[in-house]
Amino acid sequence: MTRIAIALTPHFADWECALLMAVARSYLQADVVTASPDGDAVVSMGGMRITSDLAYDVLDPAVFDALVIPGGLAWETEEAPDFTAHVQAFHAAGKVVAGICAAASVLAATGILNSVAHTGNSLASHKRQAAYRGEALYRDQPQAVSHAGVVTAPGSAPVTFTIEILKALDLWGAEAEAEIAAFSREHRS
Template identity: 70%
Template sequence: MARIAVALQADFADWEPALLMAAARYYLGCDVVTASPDGQPVVSMGGLKVTPDIGFAEIDPKRFDALVIPGGYAWEKGEAFDFTELARDFHAKGKVVAGICAAASALAATGILDDVAHTGNSLASHRKYPGYQGAEHYRDQPRAVCDKGVVTAPGSAPDTFAMEVLKALDLWTPDAQAEISAFAAEHR
């Protein structure tokens, strides 16, 4: 079964990976592993204190099928981890790389969005990163986008973010669809 690394840091947006994590672990039997920069507990924007399983140094694409990065306030505070090396390594090895909200813009800084369709909170937030060259592939839409194993979403789209990550992992089964679709029903 798929093994998913969820990279959490202080002030992460707890609602953004929650549905994906619950569906993958509980309904699909995936191994969902949480990580923090140093393996120490982190507190989300909502005050949820998480004791991670591992530190970021232990996230290796040889051991995981996906790297999931939720957004959060760390980017606005200038305290966010630089995911460039990790994201590029996962992408180069054909693994799923997923970023939502501010993390989608952080992926813009890595260069992996330069040649894939993608979205995020706004094109302007991606353009804050000087190395970003993917504006022609940006889709201004409220739903997540998946292209070539790269999943991006605005912070307001945790439902479709979960869907697209599961699809990218080849886990979009009838059970997954039924569970996730139930949570997204209000948006129809």
């Protein structure tokens, strides 16, 4: 069974991971586990109180197939957790690592975006990260980008973020496509 860890922070952007969690868990039978800094409950930007399954220090790439980090207000404060060790461990183990919105810049801060195509809210937000050297690989586009097991997206792209993560986990197929199509019909032009 595919296991996905969702790393939540206080004031995380609940809409950025909700579609992935619902489709992966309810329709594709993936095990979706939430983690918070200390394993305690966190409250999202929208006011949802989430009781986490575990603490960040238990996140282990030997146990999970993906580490997904939604954006949120915490990533733009001095209290933001340092996710470098987790991201690098998952990436080194060949696991999917995904960040959306401000969390794409969290990935930039770890240095893993220096060698893969990627996107985010803006190139400027990535360039504020000392370890970031991937400017030539930045894609200024509204959809998620997936390359070599790393998925990034601007905060406005939770649908393509979900699609690219499911593809990277080999969960993309007729059932996933049908569910995403139902949830994303309003985005068709």
